[in-house]
Amino acid sequence: MINRVVLVGRLTKDPEVRFTPNGIASCRFTVAVNRTFKGQNGEQEADFINCQAWRKNAENLANFMKKGSLIGLEGKIQTGSYEGQDGKRVFTTDVVADSIQFLEPRNSTGGSQGVSNHESSINTGGPNQGAPQGQYGGNNNQQSYTRVDEDPFVNSKGPIEISEDDLPFD
Template sequence: MNNVVLIGRLTRDPELRYIPNSGTPVSTFTLAVDKQLSRDKKQEMEARNQPTADFIRIVVWGKMAETCANYLVKGRLVGVQGRIQTGSYDDKDGKRVYTTDIVANNVEFLEWGDNNNRSSGFDSSGSDFPDIEGFHPIDNDDIPF
């Protein structure tokens, strides 16, 4: 079984490119996923300039790649479900470099709108909800619970 679920923040805006000949969109971004540390351990690591998060490269294909590139920005909180993919290549000096990426099957946008107000996501009026096919704001009075 090869299944990964991550929640983290983008370290920079996604990069979008298209595969030559096929035109298939592919987007890449890095997700900062906090390590599960006690408050004391986290402060100790920060004092030593050691990372308190893992930085994981995410690869997204197809329509979702374009959606990610259009609507995600640095600092935005997202959930990613996918699989681990490993590989290798020879760098310009002939040294073997090993890679580990997460190939996303699903990317959930956990924040919308103004990133300065991280706790609220989008407001109840839906004014910060982007125009994405299949997504539309609902009135809270329509929720049956």
């Protein structure tokens, strides 16, 4: 079975992190994703997709992104239901993010000023994995962005060294 979702869109409001009774960070948010066509009135239409992030993904999203920020995420669709206050069954559909990428600098105004590819976490496969310590957490305010339209190896001389740990497969 395959259940994979890839989205690129803008946050509809400032993300807020919450914690479970066990201290696990969680963040519910909505991503506005433009459709590939315009409506009959000529205006751009969008889908508003409910999403959820956990642990470091949730903390990084709340700490570094705000309403209007462009993000990319990969995850899976999860459905559920609960009983509403009126006693009727309410069905839910969310995208649970496995990884989130910040696609523009934190100080951007949400426009098309230099697009970057800033990853919030790297393969959060396990329950306690997330961004490497010091990369985005703590008091480390350093950020580095690589522009998508620039060759990151333009000034390199000779072969590029890649560690076995950097490869996405075993």
